[in-house]
Amino acid sequence: AQSVTQLDSQVPVFEEAPVELRCNYSSSVSVYLFWYVQYPNQGLQLLLKYLSGSTLVKGINGFEAEFNKSQTSFHLRKPSVHISDTAEYFCAVTLGRAGKSTFGDGTTLTVKP
Amino acid sequence: DAGVTQSPTHLIKTRGQQVTLRCSPKSGHDTVSWYQQALGQGPQFIFQYYEEEERQRGNFPDRFSGHQYPNYSSELNVNALLLGDSALYLCASSPTDRNTEAFFGQGTRLTVV
Numbered sequence: 001a002q003s004v005t006q007l008d009s010q011v012p013v014f015e016e017a018p019v020e021l022r023c024n025y026s027s028s029v030s031v032y033l034f035w036y037v038q039y040p041n042q043g044l045q046l047l048l049k050y051l052s053g054s055t056l057v058k059g060i061n062g063f064e065a066e067f068n069k070s071q072t073s074f075h076l077r078k079p080s081v082h083i084s085d086t087a088e089y090f091c092a093v094t095l096g097r098a099g100k101s102t103f104g105d106g107t108t109l110t111v112k113p
Numbered sequence: 114d115a116g117v118t119q120s121p122t123h124l125i126k127t128r129g130q131q132v133t134l135r136c137s138p139k140s141g142h143d144t145v146s147w148y149q150q151a152l153g154q155g156p157q158f159i160f161q162y163y164e165e166e167e168r169q170r171g172n173f174p175d176r177f178s179g180h181q182y183p184n185y186s187s188e189l190n191v192n193a194l195l196l197g198d199s200a201l202y203l204c205a206s207s208p209t210d211r212n213t214e215a216f217f218g219q220g221t222r223l224t225v226v
Contacts, residue, residue: 004155032213036217041222042219042220043117043203043217043218043219043220044156044203044205044217045217046216049213051213090155090156092155094212094213096212097210097211097212097213098144098210098211098212099169099212100146100158100161100169100171100212101146101148101156101158101205101212101215102158103148103155103156103157104155105153105154105155106153106154106155
């Protein structure tokens with residue numbers, strides 16, 4: 001079975017500063033990796049995903065993530081955050097293209113002016 | 114394309130009652146998955162429907178059941194509601210065997226009192 005650990009439950013950061021949200025996973029087989037964003041009282045919006053190929057994945061809103069197989073990590077980064085990036089961020093893994101998704105407990109990103 | 118639509122958006126039920134939540138998948142998607150997201154946690158997989166049958170199931174009791182119709186829309190039923198069933202229920206749709214391309218709805222907020 002796979003599991004996901006988001007290492008920081010809350011990340012406060014000032015506007016225009018860089019940010020990294022950390023995600024580690026465990027799985028005995030290859031998985032697909034995702035980052036989602038959730039704004040208050042809304043569903044999940046896909047930021048980016050890693051399926052195969054280049055380990056650096058670029059997503060929407062200026063976010064990117066790097067897949068590191070040896071460290072089983074998939075950290076999310078943004079070089080300069082905005083107030084509007086304040087939200088809950090979830091890392092998820094899927095076993096196989098038809099498999100269920102397993103989510104971490106989320107990281108609350110708060111961008112302060 | 115309306116994307117994934119869920120109804121109702123909010124509802125309040127009393128312990129012991131039964132509830133039905135509904136989901137219409139994105140156009141072209143035939144697979145529907147349901148997730149429960151308790152407050153402060155990540156979504157947890159309940160089950161997945163494909164070709165009107167439950168294909169995968171997470172660690173949820175039999176009080177949680179579902180149905181998929183020929184038009185691919187789906188229902189989640191929960192019997193004998195408990196206070197702990199209070200959560201945001203998310204529906205995700207995807208094309209056949211491509212859960213890596215899932216889209217999420219806005220969710221139904223269920224409060225059990």
